[in-house]
């Protein structure tokens with residue numbers, strides 16, 4: 001019977017967390033460790049504008065990348081317009097490179113290949129890239145870079161057509 005009650009409390013706590021507070025009254029919170037545990041799940045979101053990169057010679061990519069941390073996982077959703085039609089693109093998070101620059105996108109840093117996201121643009125040059133990766137893989141990343149891809153394998157065909165400095169929230 002005790003286990004059933006504990007489970008019920010957990011569900012209440014989780015749903016309340018996802019609504020960012022509100023409605024939590026003290027009476028049901030006598031077990032402090034459970035509430036602490038539920039609230040300790042780190043969450044954060046950030047959104048960045050993607051800037052055109054030198055490899056975008058005959059396209060004008062625009063868009064943004066949304067980054068959402070939920071516990072140990074980072075979910076990424078990038079939306080772009082102005083890319084080539086019906087073309088594969090690939091994006092990665094990158095760590096900071098050694099090239100001295102104020103713009104991480106120009107630092108020539110290593111791609112974090114586990115964060116690879118591949119997508120194909122539509123006939124109108126719209127592109128969505130989504131992915132989910134362990135936070136440990138990308139937590140030190142300083143930029144998010146979208147490359148033209150050679151094919152659906154996601155092998156990059158250029159140094160990048162759209163990029164933004166990022167900080168994992």
Ligand SMILES: [Cu+2]
Pocket residue numbers: 091092093094111145146147156
């Ligand atoms: Cu890359």
